[in-house]
Amino acid sequence: MHLRSPAAFTAAFISIVALLLPGATVNGHNITTILAKFPEFSTFNHYLTITHLADDINNRETITVCAVDNAGMSDLLSKHLSVYAMKNVLALHVLLDYFGAKKLHQITNGTALAATMFQATGTASGSSGFVNITDLKGGKVGFGSEDSGKTDATFVKSLQEIPYNISVIQISSMLPSAEAEAPTPEPASVNITSLMSAHGCKNFAEALLGSDAMNTYAGNLDGGLSVFCPLDDAFKGFMPKFKNLTVSGKQSLLEYHGVPVYQSMSMLKSSNGLMNTLATDGASKYDFTVQNDGQDVTIKTGIVTAKIVGTLIDQQPLIIFTVDKVLLPKELFKGAVSPAPAPAPGADAPAADSPKASKKKHKSPPAPASSDSPADSPGGAVADQEADGNNAVEIKGFRFAVVGLIFFFVCLMM
């Protein structure tokens, strides 16, 4: 070995940098990068990104993406669908099983029904979230949405196969589905408080209706809004302390439960870190940390750690989660009896995707109050549909371990 070889040093340095850079995903695949190699699929790829389906695809294993080229996308584009409907349509083209070219041509009994990501969202009713794959005469493979009941498209070619993680294939045209294309209510016309009331968050909804915070929520409905809504048991236990806050303190507390940007469950899982809230206002930070805990996603305020227990609505640009605790900001509850322990070094990610600032301001400083965290409450809400694999924290830990090893060997060599 040439101990002080600059080449060896450079190689080690490059591996270190490569390991620290984001890009490789949990399952090693990145649909955006795969499709970027085929310019004729740029439109399909673009819409996977803006609908955030790309994140969902990257977080899954054993998946097949049926892509359509730019020419095939023009029919769909001429329908001028909302982003939300577009997401449903594209989700119908993501099969929750691995179909490489070989498997497609050798389907048992010549026909199969494949569940899709559209079906997995729970938006699809009955069998409309399934795609019928049929081996046709002459070695062709046909695709049809169960909705349409006929063969709508055929297999063209395989674009990339990473058995059995992801297969990206081209099909001749988009699969029509009245259900996936159905218009959905604009977020601005969704009554978020009645939605919350109907799904176990009546107390929080009523507090919102009685506060100027409601205007802040309403003002962010169109631009992107993620809400972390405490379930009734948690909010009831907190009520005495809530009543004790000043009007402005109440407003800040309520605004602390909203983030002025759309963050799906898989986005939260893959971009742990600091997040600003609707209460963030220059001098007052009012931020919290999102962190994975096994399959769960938790929110750490520094006073409490709340867990996301359900999803009330996920219609980009609006998403409402339920959480098992009231989020207590440090700014209002500093004198808490049981401060949360400091996060483990290295476990904390830098703010990956945190919004720059909220879109509203309210002047009067919130009054301080002293209290501890509210009691736990079991989550009784709609179960989270996403059962994704590993989490980003583990990957980061793994990367640091590998970097440590490389560094160790470089030191030995020198």
Ligand SMILES: *[C@@H]1O[C@H](CO)[C@@H](O)[C@H](O)[C@H]1NC(C)=O
């Ligand atoms: C996938 O690749 C795109 C661009 O190639 C990048 O912007 C994106 O962050 C990557 N996704 C992940 C989860 O690394």
Ligand SMILES: *[C@@H]1O[C@H](CO)[C@@H](O)[C@H](O)[C@H]1NC(C)=O
């Ligand atoms: C497939 O995914 C697993 C993790 O689920 C990963 O360990 C493996 O490297 C991936 N295979 C390829 C070829 O990327």
Ligand SMILES: *[C@@H]1O[C@H](CO)[C@@H](O)[C@H](O)[C@H]1NC(C)=O
């Ligand atoms: C194939 O057809 C046979 C006989 O009709 C049936 O018993 C079997 O379950 C089918 N297999 C699949 C995978 O549908």
Ligand SMILES: *[C@@H]1O[C@H](CO)[C@@H](O)[C@H](O)[C@H]1NC(C)=O
């Ligand atoms: C798929 O569609 C074909 C033709 O419409 C039909 O004969 C077949 O039974 C369907 N397959 C399944 C699994 O429903």
Ligand SMILES: *[C@@H]1O[C@H](CO)[C@@H](O)[C@H](O)[C@H]1NC(C)=O
């Ligand atoms: C939403 O519904 C509540 C009753 O749950 C009502 O008081 C409120 O005015 C409604 N908001 C809008 C914007 O319609």
Ligand SMILES: *[C@@H]1O[C@H](CO)[C@@H](O)[C@H](O)[C@H]1NC(C)=O
């Ligand atoms: C309300 O505030 C007062 C004065 O700050 C404090 O003594 C009291 O413990 C508070 N009550 C609750 C329930 O937090």
